[in-house]
Amino acid sequence: MSFKRWHKEKMIESTLFAVATATVLILILIFLFLFRDGLGLFDTYSFSTFITGQAWHPTSYNPQYGLVPLFLGSLLVTFGAICISVPLGITSAIYISEIADPRVSEVLKPFVEILAGIPSVVYGFFGLVVLAPYIQLWLDLPTGQVALTGSIMLSIMALPTIISIAEDAISSIPSSLKEGSLAMGATRWQTIYKVVLPASLSGISAAVILGIGRAIGETMTVMMVTGNAAVIPGMPEGIIESVRTMTATIALEMGEVSMGSEHYHALFAVGSVLFLTTFILNLIADRIKNRYKFKLEGS
Known part of the structure; x- marks a missing residue:
C-alpha cells in the first residue's frame, strides 16, 4: 500500500471517528441540559407529587404539575397507533419481500x-382538516380532535419505519432456509409463517420498538389533532376523548413561561421523562437488532 493511499485512509478514519465522537458528546450535552433544568423543579416541588400527580394546572393559584395525565395521554395515543401500524406494517413488509413481483x-x-x-405538520394538517371531521361525524362526537384521530395519524407516520426495517429483516433470511422448507413439501404460505417469520422475529421486534419510539416522540401532529385536554383518559372510552401528550405540552407551553420559573423547570422535567423513555426504547431496539445480527451470522 502506498503512503498516499495509507494517509488518505487514515484521514477518512479520523474524520469518521471525530463525527462519531461529536455525536456522542452532543447526546451527553442534551442529556445534561435537560436534566439540569428538569431537576430544578424538585427544589420547590415534590418529586413524588410530580410522578404521581393526577392534574396538570401550571397557571392556577396553586400550580399542579402532575405527570400522570400527560404520560397516560401519550401512552394511549401511542398504543392505538401501534395497534394499527404493526399489523399493517408487518403484512406490508411480508408482501414486498416475499410475495410481490420484483417490479412491484x-x-x-x-x-x-x-x-x-x-413533514409532520402536513400529516397534522390532513388529520385536522380531513380525518377529524370524519371521526366526529362517524362516531357522533362533539369534536373529532380525540385520541383516536391522533392514533390513526401516528400509525401512518410509523408505518415507513416498521415496513422498512421489517422488510430488511425478512429479506436478510438465508435463501437456503426457504428452499429447504419448500423442498420438504411446505407451501409458500407455510414457509412464510413457520420459517421466515420466526427467523426474522428479532428484526421485526426491533422495527416495532423503533416504530413506538417514532410515535411517542411526535409533536406537531398530536398537538393539532388530539384536542390537548390535560385530563386522565378513561379506559377504554378515552380513545374517543381529547387528551394531551407530553410532547404537545412542551410545545404548547414552553413559549409562554418565564425562564427559570417553576413552570419552566416542570416542562424540562417532562422532557427528561420523554427523553428517558425514547432512549430506553432505542437501547432495547439496538439490543434486539444485535441479537438478530448475531443469529444470522451463526446460521
Whole structure:
C-alpha cells in the first residue's frame, strides 16, 4: 500500500471517528441540559407529587404539575397507533419481500420511504382538516380532535419505519432456509409463517420498538389533532376523548413561561421523562437488532 493511499485512509478514519465522537458528546450535552433544568423543579416541588400527580394546572393559584395525565395521554395515543401500524406494517413488509413481483417491489419500497420524508405538520394538517371531521361525524362526537384521530395519524407516520426495517429483516433470511422448507413439501404460505417469520422475529421486534419510539416522540401532529385536554383518559372510552401528550405540552407551553420559573423547570422535567423513555426504547431496539445480527451470522 502506498503512503498516499495509507494517509488518505487514515484521514477518512479520523474524520469518521471525530463525527462519531461529536455525536456522542452532543447526546451527553442534551442529556445534561435537560436534566439540569428538569431537576430544578424538585427544589420547590415534590418529586413524588410530580410522578404521581393526577392534574396538570401550571397557571392556577396553586400550580399542579402532575405527570400522570400527560404520560397516560401519550401512552394511549401511542398504543392505538401501534395497534394499527404493526399489523399493517408487518403484512406490508411480508408482501414486498416475499410475495410481490420484483417490479412491484421496486415501486413500493421508494414510495414507503417517501412517506417517511413528509413533514409532520402536513400529516397534522390532513388529520385536522380531513380525518377529524370524519371521526366526529362517524362516531357522533362533539369534536373529532380525540385520541383516536391522533392514533390513526401516528400509525401512518410509523408505518415507513416498521415496513422498512421489517422488510430488511425478512429479506436478510438465508435463501437456503426457504428452499429447504419448500423442498420438504411446505407451501409458500407455510414457509412464510413457520420459517421466515420466526427467523426474522428479532428484526421485526426491533422495527416495532423503533416504530413506538417514532410515535411517542411526535409533536406537531398530536398537538393539532388530539384536542390537548390535560385530563386522565378513561379506559377504554378515552380513545374517543381529547387528551394531551407530553410532547404537545412542551410545545404548547414552553413559549409562554418565564425562564427559570417553576413552570419552566416542570416542562424540562417532562422532557427528561420523554427523553428517558425514547432512549430506553432505542437501547432495547439496538439490543434486539444485535441479537438478530448475531443469529444470522451463526446460521
